[in-house]
Amino acid sequence: MPEPATADVVLELQDVAKSFGSVIALRAGSITVSRGSIHALVGENGAGKSTLVKIVAGVHRRDAGTFRFLGEDVDFHSTAASKAAGIAVIYQEPTLFPDLSVTENIFMGRQPVGRGHRIDRAAMYAEASALFERLGVRIDPRRPARGLSIADQQIIEIAKAISLDASLLIMDEPTAALSGLEVERLFAVARSLRDEGRGLVFISHRFDEVFELCDTVTVMRDGDYISTDPIADTTVDEIVARMVGREVAELFPKSPAPIGDPVLEVTGLSSAGVFHDVDLTVRAGEIVGLAGLVGAGRSEIARAIFGVDGYDSGTVRMLGREVPRRNVRAAIRAGMALVPEDRRKQGLVVESSVARNIASVIRRGLSKAGVLTTGAENRASSPWAGRLEVKTAALDMPATTMSGGNQQKVVIAKWLATQPRLLIIDEPTRGIDVGTKAEVHRLLSDLAGQGVAILMISSELPEVLGMADRVLVVCEGEITADIDRAEATPEKVMHAATRAARPNDIEPTTTMEVSA
Amino acid sequence: MTSATATAEAPVGRTYRPYSQPWWRRVLLTREFAIIGLLVLVFAWASANVANFNSPLTVYFLGLDNAEIMLIALPMALVIITGEIDLSVASVVGLSSVMVGLLHQDAGLSIPLAGLIAILVGVVAGALNGFLVAYVGLPSLAVTIGTLALYRGLAVGLLGTTAKTDFPDKWTTLAQEHIGTSRYPVIVIPILVLLVVFVWVLHFSSFGRGVYEIGLNDEAAHFSGVNVARTKFVLFILTAAVSAFAGIYITLRTGNARGDNATGDELKVIAAVLLGGVSIFGGRGALHGVVAGVLLIGVIQSAMRLENQTVNVINIVIGALLVLSVMSTSVLAWISRLSARRAGLGNLRRRQAVASSSRTTER
Numbered sequence A: 001m002p003e004p005a006t007a008d009v010v011l012e013l014q015d016v017a018k019s020f021g022s023v024i025a026l027r028a029g030s031i032t033v034s035r036g037s038i039h040a041l042v043g044e045n046g047a048g049k050s051t052l053v054k055i056v057a058g059v060h061r062r063d064a065g066t067f068r069f070l071g072e073d074v075d076f077h078s079t080a081a082s083k084a085a086g087i088a089v090i091y092q093e094p095t096l097f098p099d100l101s102v103t104e105n106i107f108m109g110r111q112p113v114g115r116g117h118r119i120d121r122a123a124m125y126a127e128a129s130a131l132f133e134r135l136g137v138r139i140d141p142r143r144p145a146r147g148l149s150i151a152d153q154q155i156i157e158i159a160k161a162i163s164l165d166a167s168l169l170i171m172d173e174p175t176a177a178l179s180g181l182e183v184e185r186l187f188a189v190a191r192s193l194r195d196e197g198r199g200l201v202f203i204s205h206r207f208d209e210v211f212e213l214c215d216t217v218t219v220m221r222d223g224d225y226i227s228t229d230p231i232a233d234t235t236v237d238e239i240v241a242r243m244v245g246r247e248v249a250e251l252f253p254k255s256p257a258p259i260g261d262p263v264l265e266v267t268g269l270s271s272a273g274v275f276h277d278v279d280l281t282v283r284a285g286e287i288v289g290l291a292g293l294v295g296a297g298r299s300e301i302a303r304a305i306f307g308v309d310g311y312d313s314g315t316v317r318m319l320g321r322e323v324p325r326r327n328v329r330a331a332i333r334a335g336m337a338l339v340p341e342d343r344r345k346q347g348l349v350v351e352s353s354v355a356r357n358i359a360s361v362i363r364r365g366l367s368k369a370g371v372l373t374t375g376a377e378n379r380a381s382s383p384w385a386g387r388l389e390v391k392t393a394a395l396d397m398p399a400t401t402m403s404g405g406n407q408q409k410v411v412i413a414k415w416l417a418t419q420p421r422l423l424i425i426d427e428p429t430r431g432i433d434v435g436t437k438a439e440v441h442r443l444l445s446d447l448a449g450q451g452v453a454i455l456m457i458s459s460e461l462p463e464v465l466g467m468a469d470r471v472l473v474v475c476e477g478e479i480t481a482d483i484d485r486a487e488a489t490p491e492k493v494m495h496a497a498t499r500a501a502r503p504n505d506i507e508p509t510t511t512m513e514v515s516a
Numbered sequence B: 001m002t003s004a005t006a007t008a009e010a011p012v013g014r015t016y017r018p019y020s021q022p023w024w025r026r027v028l029l030t031r032e033f034a035i036i037g038l039l040v041l042v043f044a045w046a047s048a049n050v051a052n053f054n055s056p057l058t059v060y061f062l063g064l065d066n067a068e069i070m071l072i073a074l075p076m077a078l079v080i081i082t083g084e085i086d087l088s089v090a091s092v093v094g095l096s097s098v099m100v101g102l103l104h105q106d107a108g109l110s111i112p113l114a115g116l117i118a119i120l121v122g123v124v125a126g127a128l129n130g131f132l133v134a135y136v137g138l139p140s141l142a143v144t145i146g147t148l149a150l151y152r153g154l155a156v157g158l159l160g161t162t163a164k165t166d167f168p169d170k171w172t173t174l175a176q177e178h179i180g181t182s183r184y185p186v187i188v189i190p191i192l193v194l195l196v197v198f199v200w201v202l203h204f205s206s207f208g209r210g211v212y213e214i215g216l217n218d219e220a221a222h223f224s225g226v227n228v229a230r231t232k233f234v235l236f237i238l239t240a241a242v243s244a245f246a247g248i249y250i251t252l253r254t255g256n257a258r259g260d261n262a263t264g265d266e267l268k269v270i271a272a273v274l275l276g277g278v279s280i281f282g283g284r285g286a287l288h289g290v291v292a293g294v295l296l297i298g299v300i301q302s303a304m305r306l307e308n309q310t311v312n313v314i315n316i317v318i319g320a321l322l323v324l325s326v327m328s329t330s331v332l333a334w335i336s337r338l339s340a341r342r343a344g345l346g347n348l349r350r351r352q353a354v355a356s357s358s359r360t361t362e363r
Helices: A049-057 A077-084 A102-106 A121-135 A150-163 A180-195 A206-215 A238-243 A298-306 A327-331 A342-347 A352-360 A373-385 A404-416 A434-449 A461-467 A492-496 A509-515 B002-009 B021-030 B031-049 B056-081 B089-106 B111-135 B140-159 B169-173 B188-203 B208-222 B228-254 B265-275 B287-306 B311-362
Strands: A009-020 A023-034 A036-044 A064-070 A087-090 A168-172 A199-203 A218-220 A223-229 A262-271 A276-285 A287-292 A313-318 A335-337 A422-426 A453-457 A470-475 A478-484
Touching: A009 A049, A023 A036, A023 A049, A023 A199, A023 A218, A023 B056, A036 A049, A036 A180, A036 A206, A049 A077, A049 A087, A049 A168, A049 A199, A049 A313, A064 B228, A077 A087, A087 A150, A087 B031, A102 A121, A121 A150, A121 A180, A121 A262, A121 A342, A150 A180, A168 A180, A180 A199, A180 A206, A206 A238, A206 A434, A218 A238, A218 A335, A223 A238, A238 A492, A276 A298, A276 A453, A276 A478, A287 A298, A287 A461, A287 A492, A298 A327, A298 A335, A298 A422, A335 A404, A335 B002, A335 B140, A342 A404, A342 B208, A352 A373, A352 A404, A373 A404, A404 A422, A404 A434, A404 B208, A434 A461, A453 A461, A461 A492, A470 A492, A478 A492, B021 B089, B031 B287, B056 B089, B056 B111, B056 B188, B056 B208, B056 B228, B056 B265, B056 B287, B089 B111, B089 B140, B089 B228, B089 B265, B111 B140, B169 B228, B188 B208, B188 B287, B208 B228, B265 B311, B287 B311
Parallel strands: A023 A223, A036 A199, A036 A218, A087 A168, A168 A199, A287 A453, A287 A470, A335 A422, A422 A453
Antiparallel strands: A009 A023, A009 A064, A218 A223, A262 A276, A262 A313, A470 A478
């Protein structure tokens, strides 16, 4: 990449690092964005893209590294400071005030003031109309923001950025919820902003879009900067290889286990607008990985199987017997366990004690003569805490104070205590340190060896490839691939997860089901 | 951290201390015990200083006058621990009172049968509250403000402004009798029975653990198989059924079935529950605190009444006490946050010192 003249560089990050407690989110992030350029930032989930963006946006402060904006060293303490400097971030789902008008949203907090300190609405509407005209979109500046499509909401965020005269626009997966036409319009706007000499950063998992829109691409992996290339000099396969390429074997001590009879059989599971026609089978001793992008519907499938949510049609069978829908207790009785995605909100009652949390599912069986005591809960939970090596001073300590990894161990202990035949585990190692990660992986492998069927949802490709006997890939609520361990490669999974060859103008089937 | 060193020594399959603090700290340094202590203090002070407080009649009337508050406070505590609230309880008391009067005097039913039907009406009233809150998902505050008016309206509408007063002496004297030769009224027996039942339900059953979990994090409770909707539904029914029983008791004790019986008592019940240490946000509280809260309000009332204070002054004192007790939690939290921040600052300074020293060694 040719070294641009300093005056042309909008944003420059060098070896920026950020960690949250013991979890390193960003090791050495670097990116250089020039004026009049659309710069793609790609990487797996957890590669550190979002952390990088949040540092630029002033949400987080970096621990180390250089951060230059328009040639000056900067350090933003707040999002307001970053905005004032001329940085605008457009998120996947914009946050507008739904009851205010489009114009009021654009000028929130800096309304033009006329005589007598009254807000000059006429000036506001005129300027908003001018902005929309410049962007080439037709939105009534007086209408309320409620009811606008996500695409229109993004346009309003962009209008806000332009009215602030932002020199850097960061778009974090803006196209995830857009249809083909809306994507085209967004791209047209992005190109016109580029031609005005602004710098743009475009984060996306859709490579066809990256290659259509951007001129430069930076790859990140595991919180590290990997490479920067002009789009013209690279290919999808090269980028994918850089995104995933890493030693997988040591972190994932998968030992082969004899695979037995089917434990979980799901057929034709559908829920309008969320997922449809999901067929899957998990056998005893088998680890099935459910891969896909965030928001593809994997967690929703797991929740429906476990009875947390309902579904419209299809059947769930455990060991040959049908499990009633929307009934968690029946699912637990049938031998299922679910370690959910969000451990603080769904997995644990964080303000409750370690013992109460671990005993929370098995406690019905702990009462003697109808009386359940704290002593019985302590005695029952202690061995499970010990088995998972939960680090706590005492069993009555609340889970609030524990680290993420320790909390995850408590959640796993709680479900192992039920001695399940099927363990559904959603993002088993999200946000936990490397040491605990390896422990969790070893545990999953051991459990499979003991004949437990495991359905593992993970957004970390190496984890899926390292642990799973079989990989199912979910894209937009559908299972798009069923790949055997021997044949599973990062490229295959990524292609199925992004449908890289998918034309933009095909509407996802899920939206059609909503109207049905 | 101390736990880190412990882990280093402990082999796989380590064991855990069940409690982080000795039992007396866990039991005594709680809000519940603060209220119990305050109750003992006020009772001792009044016995020594208030004329006639020391007589057996004080305890008798304390039991008699606070019985309905005590009864309803028990299930109300459970409802509030799940993070909900039931404002319709006093209206259910009125409705039940009217039912007993009408069924006994107009329909000629015996008191036990009329009472049973009144309790069933209470169950239906509670089921409506519970259905709207638990299954329809409406906020309990709004729902029970509505049913507060609805049930009170039904009660007054059924009987108008008149009262039914002709009840058999057998029942009206039973409602005021002493237990044997003791100084306690008979109503203490059902109170104790219900207390045992609710202590078991809340503190020694899986259902009760679910009640706390719903109050702290209903989503996690749902994920672990707690039937959140059914739990709330059952609690609203229990609250209304106990309120209906309290309505029968009031009717017989006063010999007076009126539509406006117990008007405004819902706030007295909630005040006592909150004074007893139950958090209005749910998830925290215990029944020994609730019992102490009800008794504390009762003791202050009877002591001040004996001192010839007016109702207004009594209300001011109890109101101030409630505000102070709610504030005490926030003040304690503020103090602990302050000390934590001071400790945190110390840590930061230490860290900076370490950082700068390591930098110098690098050079």
